Amino acid sequence: MTTRPKRPEDRELTLTERARRSQLMEVTVGLVADRGYAGASLAAIAERAGITKAAVLYHFPSKAAVVQAAHEHVLGALVEHVGAAVEAAGADQGPAAYVRSMIGHLREHPRHTRMIIEAMVHGDADHEPADRWRPLGDLLRAAEGVLGARTDADLRTLAIITGGAIDAVVAERLADPDYDTAAAADRIVDLVYASRPA
Template identity: 50%
Template sequence: MPNTPRAARDARPLTFTEQARRAQFVGLTIRVIAEHGYAGCSLQRIADAAGVTKAAVLYHFASKAALVRAAYEEVIGQLTADVGALVEQAAGPAQAVEAYVRGLTGHLAAHPDHVRVIVEALDGDTAITDRPASPSRWQALAALIEAAKESGAYRRDIDSRVLAIVLGGAIDGLIAESLQDTAFDVVAAADALVDLLRRSTG
C-alpha cells in the first residue's frame, strides 16, 4: 500500500518546529481536559486555544483519540520520571517505598490537571489499555516492598501485592480529598500514611 502523506511524515524524524508544535498541542489538551473533561475536549477547542486551524492540529494528530493518548502518555511519563528519581535517591529499600509513597502523592497533588487527564482519558474511546485495576498500577510498588522484605527492613510475612494495593488506594483517597478541599495538607497526610506504613511493616 502506498504511503499516505501522514505515513510519510511519521516515518521520518520530526523537525524541531514539529516537535515544539506537537508539545504545544499536548499541553493544551491537558489543560482543556482539566477544564472541560474528555467529552468537552475537541480538536476545534484545542485549535482555538492554540490560535490555529483544526487542520493544523490534524496535521500532527490523526484524531482526538490520538491526541488524548499523547497527553496521557506525557502525564504518565512525567509522573514516572519524578517518582522514579526520588526512589533512586533513597538510602535503602524501606526508604525507597516511602519515597514512592511521598513522591506519588506529592506529584499528583501538585498537578491536579494531570489527575483529571488520568481519570478522564480512561473514560473516553482512546484505546488506552491502562485501567485502575491493571497490575501495572501496583506492581512497581510491590517490587519495592518485596525488596524491603528481602533486606530485612520489613517483616517477611507481609503480602507485597496486598500492601501495594492498599497504599495505592490510600494515595488515591488523599488526592481526591485534596482536589475537593484546597486547604487539605497533602504533605502532612503523606507523612501520616508513611507513619502507618512503618507501624505495619516493622
C-alpha cells in the same frame, strides 16, 4: 500517481514539529482538566493552541490520538519524578519515597491528575490492575529489611491498599485544595512501615 506527503509519524520530527506537538499535548491537558474529555474537541484544542483544526490533524490523526499522547506525556512526567525520588531514597526508604513523591507530584500538578483520571475513564487503552500495584509491591519487597518478610500475597495486598490510599488522598485534594496532602502522605508512610507481620 500522486504521493501523499509524509505525516509526522512516518519520519523523524523536526524541532518545530516536536515543539508544536508538545504545545498540543499541553493544551489538551489543560482542556481536559478544565472541561473534561468531552470538552476537549479538536476545534477547542486548535482554538486554544491558536492554529487550525487541520493543523492539529497534521500532527495527530484524531482527538483520541492527541488525548492519548497527552496522557502518555503526563504519565511520563509522573514516572520520571517518582522514579528519581525512589532511586535517591535507597531500598529501605523506597516505599516512603514512592508515596510521598506520588502524592507530591500530583498535588503540584492537579491538571495532570485530572488528565490521568479522564484518560482512564474515557480512553480506549486497557489498564491492567497489576500495572498500578506491582511497582510498589517490588519496592515493598526490596524494603524487606525494615518492613519484615512477607508473602507475595501480603505484599500485593499492602501495595493495593497503599495505592488506594494514595488515590483517595489525591482525589480529596482535588475536591478540597486546602487538604494537607503532605501530612496525609506521612500518615500513609507510617501505616506502611508500622504494618510489620507478626
